[in-house]
Amino acid sequence: MLSGTNLPRVGGYNQAVVLDAIRTTGQVSRVELAALTGLTNQTVSNVVRKLLDAGLVAESGQAPSSGGKRRTLLSMRADGAFAVGVHLDPEAAVIVVVDLAGDVVGSRRLRLTDPGDPDDVVDRVARAAGRLVDRSGVDRSRLLGLGIAAPGPLDGTSGAVVSPPNFPGWGRVPLAGMFAEATGLPVALDNDATAAAIGERWIGGADRAGSFLFIYVGTGIGAGIVLNNTVLHGDSGNAGEFGHMAVEPGDRVCHCGATDCLGPYCSPPALIDDLLRLHGRAAADRIGLTGAPDSVHHDWKALRRATRTGDPAACDVIRRAARRIGEAARGAASLLDVSRVVLGGEALHGIEPIMREEIDAAVNRTSVARTIRAVTVEQSVIGDTVGAVGAASLVLHGNYAPGWRMLTDVSG
Amino acid sequence: MLSGTNLPRVGGYNQAVVLDAIRTTGQVSRVELAALTGLTNQTVSNVVRKLLDAGLVAESGQAPSSGGKRRTLLSMRADGAFAVGVHLDPEAAVIVVVDLAGDVVGSRRLRLTDPGDPDDVVDRVARAAGRLVDRSGVDRSRLLGLGIAAPGPLDGTSGAVVSPPNFPGWGRVPLAGMFAEATGLPVALDNDATAAAIGERWIGGADRAGSFLFIYVGTGIGAGIVLNNTVLHGDSGNAGEFGHMAVEPGDRVCHCGATDCLGPYCSPPALIDDLLRLHGRAAADRIGLTGAPDSVHHDWKALRRATRTGDPAACDVIRRAARRIGEAARGAASLLDVSRVVLGGEALHGIEPIMREEIDAAVNRTSVARTIRAVTVEQSVIGDTVGAVGAASLVLHGNYAPGWRMLTDVSG
DNA sequence: TGACTTCATCCATCAATTGGATTTAGCTGA
DNA sequence: TCAGCTAAATCCAATTGATGGATGAAGTCA
Structure with missing residues (x-):
């Protein structure tokens, strides 16, 4: 009520x-x-x-x-308030301290050698965040809190992540509570794409006012939705899930059993596999892919690098994925009726032009886009650290963003 | 701002x-x-x-x-306020008078023999609405306004419909202004699916509080989106467009050139065509389809009737369409993170069970649905006249629904 | 019958915006 | 150079709406 x-x-x-x-x-x-x-x-x-x-x-x-x-x-006044942001990723945690103007006044990257134990991860990240705050010389009384951007599904009501992908052994982990205890700070938790969208809204000024769809390309693919300057959280805190948007079916099977979910067609392992299957070992060697299961991160980087330099095989594979993302984006943009789509995420490096081209073509194809209003497709104004900066923005947004929430529910 | x-x-x-x-x-x-x-x-x-x-x-x-x-x-107090609702459809306009409790106190159906001339349509509908108000005996000083539910794209800023489908010769028609002039009442305009969703929210009580996705099956297919008790209009007033959601591609080509848009796969002519192609003339004769281009309305009714009585060919065709709608609904529900999907619209008659079954299966397949919260799929609490009642609810909602809008922009 | 509960309202107070008047500060032209 | 003008920002009294505590109203229970 x-x-x-x-x-x-x-x-x-x-x-x-x-x-x-x-x-x-x-x-x-x-x-x-x-x-x-x-x-x-x-x-x-x-x-x-x-x-x-x-x-x-x-x-x-x-x-x-x-x-x-x-x-x-x-x-x-940039030094009027600060927030800590943590982007938790299987490979590394990125920690930033952000001021009220959205500028990063301190950052570090913490490699997670053993991400299997949540307690250990929280402990190490919390201590690193504390040291970073000290080193950045921010007035602790002006530190508003700590925001966390985590991948995958979460249980918004209890501030827990639920079996995040690529965090082996993590079941239901009450991250928000654990970080609150470890740091003594107020904690906000959201999924990475939503956090990135809020960051974009917070920092992007007039260019990110109103409504937009943020497509986040990280370990997986996700979306953040900002409508009328307010972020959409959804009934369970999982709004923006993009991986189950329907696309042209192929032979990749989603966890959910469907062959037409976007997710499996644009995950890094899938794209590496695509390259091998469609363009053969020779192309893979040229690009520098090993194809081994434990070098996905390396291969994915190599594939993007090759795309940036124009390797035709790499570009082809990326373009196929981008087309499917475009299909999903077309549906999402027309469903939400947004006139702006923003692309971001650390894995966008090297593939932006192709992504942008394909998504632009797709979202501007509908009748509304052609006769009533066009859809602009832009890149994040924040760049690579949009996840961590977004996490920090969760806190700033929670404290200072005007909205419904301020009028109805102070706890939210 | x-x-x-x-x-x-x-x-x-x-x-x-x-x-x-x-x-x-x-x-x-x-x-x-x-x-x-x-x-x-x-x-x-x-x-x-x-x-x-x-x-x-x-x-x-x-x-x-x-x-x-x-x-x-x-x-x-039911008689505390009233609103007129008009559902404009190529075949007929349904006009209702609704009281504050959401009960229909007067209704009529006006066949549009010649829907080619907007002025004539507005004139006839406005006069019919006036007579209906008189006949219903409502206190005119308690009549808040007139709501219109129209198909297809509209220009929300100017209150105009733009080339609505199946209204030959209608370009950009400023319906809101024309009705305001013809009736002297405040006018609200929205697309049929959004209006239906608001009606559902207005009348459905506690069962329709919070957030839900309304899938409207009428002449075309559309969606209405209610998030946190507030309807989503979108940047151009066209939120909820469902016809461009991506689905499994086939050989039907959308206006926009794509072969994977939902719309063309579940329009009445397409389903009639499907039946002929997949099950042959014999099945069509059994069901009572003529297959002639000008008897689409009749054939579509016959097809739904046959589905209700369990004709296997009819059920098969409907089920194929329902599956595609399910794919789109899965994406929309997971993107918006709603835990409720509501089905409605006058063309749902006869095909509800199959639609509900397929959509339910699809939206409950995702990981969030299975591990965090299930999605319920229900039928409209209003029924057949959900378009017209929704149109009237636009007015009631605009006057009495609490929201953001009341706090920031009185004009909206 | 008297003690206790719950519902609903009265009254003084507080917090926030408003409209009109006033002050502050800079511009302009004779 | 000084009076007249304009625009920005503030002061002040009034208004509106929510609050907290006290009070009245209506019932229950032993």
């Missing part, structure tokens, strides 16, 4: 609205804020004073006069 | 929250409302008084005492 609201929440909401407007525009005056938010000048003045007192924004200059008193420009 | 809010809107919002709670529960006391909405008893008391004064709710009995004073039960 929907909750009612009260005045303190309204105040918090309007503060968040103003903060959001300052963030997305970069620099604005109070009058402009009033126009943007629909609030009166007086209210904006009050709200801004609170934000100044809280150290979240600063007066950062003056605009040239337009006939009267010059406007004093306001901008985000 | 997001708008701020102010106190009157907060008041309206809390009123809507309380009204929504009364509506979804059917009958509740003030204390229960306080618990449900998180508001204080005092506030609920105040809000309820306003709703009583406005004639939107009524005291409708008393609950047995639980040790103290008996609670006075509140329920929606």
Whole structure:
């Protein structure tokens, strides 16, 4: 059931609205804020004073006069708040410290030699995060919390991941609680694609306002959905699962038994296998693939490198996968009616042009796209660390993003 | 940019929250409302008084005492407000008058002998709607407006439909404005599937609270998306387009050039054609299909009737289509992470069991569905007139549904 | 009949926005 | 150079809406 609201929440909401407007525009005056938010000048003045007192924004200059008193420009104070972000991946954990402006003020990569034991992983990551915070010299009282981006399904209600792919031996692991205990910080948990989408929304300014579909290419493929500046979590916290979108069936079988799920056709092992089957050993040798089961990570990198340099066999394999992703993206974009698709993830390296081309062609084919509004396909404004930065943004977003949530449920 | 809010809107919002709670529960006391909405008893008391004064709710009995004073039960006053709903279809327009409780207090069906001229259609429908309102004896001062459910793409910003399918000669028709002028009422316009979903949300009570995906089977196939009690409109007002979801490709070509769009594989003409191709003339004769291009409506009815009586050829054709719809639904449900799928639309008659079976199997196959939460597949609680009732609900929803919209943008 | 419960409301208070008046600061032209 | 103008930002009183505690209303139970 929907909750009612009260005045303190309204105040918090309007503060968040103003903060959001300052963030997305970069620099604005109070009058402009009033126009943007629909609030009166007086209210904006009050709200801004609170934000100044809280150290979240600063007066950062003056605009040239337009006939009267010059406007004093306001901008985000980068050191107003910080958050730690952790992107957990089977191969390594990427840890970042991000300031309110979205800039990374500290980062490190922690190789997970033995990812089989959740307790050990949490312990090591938590300690590394603590050291990173110290080293970055951030004011601990301004550290809002820690965000985690984890692959695969999670149980949103309890803050647990459930059998994440490529984490052998991990069953149901209450990651959020474990990190909260290990660090003493408030913790937010989301899947990597959703976290990346929030990061994009948080950092991307006006270019990422409104609604978009984020397609995340990492260990697997996933999507993050932002609608009307609000992220979609879904009933169980698993919104954006992209791997079960239907595509042209082939001979790859999903865990779920279907032969038409997107996931199995664009996983790294599948693409390496494709290359061997379609283009033979010679092409694989030329590219530098071993084809051994334990060198998937290496081979996947080599395949992408070869794609970047234009190797025809590599490009062919990537393009086949990109086409299937395009089919899925077409369905998703037309279902959600978004006019923007954003691509990101660390595994996008080398394959962006082909991905972008195929997805662009697919999503712009529908009648709505052609007659009512086109769909733009862009790359992440954050880049490689979008997972970790997104994880940190979970915390910032949770604290300062205006939304429904602020009005109805403070706990969320 | 997001708008701020102010106190009157907060008041309206809390009123809507309380009204929504009364509506979804059917009958509740003030204390229960306080618990449900998180508001204080005092506030609920105040809000309820306003709703009583406005004639939107009524005291409708008393609950047995639980040790103290008996609670006075509140329920929606059905005659508190009314809305007209029009479902525009190439074959006929269905017009209904709906009260605040969602009951149909008047309805009629208007055959569109010559749907080629938008002006004529609007004129005839508007006059018929006026007569229906008079005949239903509703207090005109309590008539909130007129909702239109139209097929196909629309331009949400201007309230126009754009080349709706099967309306020959209709280009870009500003339906909303035309109906507003013809009736003098506030007008809401949405596509049929979205309208049906809102109707379901409005009328379905607790069973349709939260989030769900509505699959609408009418002239074409479409979806309506309700997330956190709020309908998704999308950037251009076309959210829920289901016809371009990717499915197993065959030899049917979509307008967009693809052979893997769902739409062409489950349109009535395609299914009739399927039956002829796969099961031959004999089966068609048995079922009563003519196969002539101008008797699609008749043939489609016959095919569904035959399916209901268990004709194997008919069932086979329907099942093939249902499987493809299931593929698309699986992707949509896992992308949105909804735990409920609702089926409706006037063309569902006769084919519900097969549709439900196939869709249920498909959406419950994914890992999230199996390990975290199952997906229930249900039929519309409204039934055949879900399009028209949904159209009327657009108006009721727009006036009384609590949401984001009430807090940020009064115009929307 | 009296003690206890629960429902519902009254009253003073608090928090937040609003509208109008006022102050601050810069521009412009005689 | 100074008065007149314009625009930005703030001050102040009023209004609206939720809150917490106290009070009244209606029933139950021993």
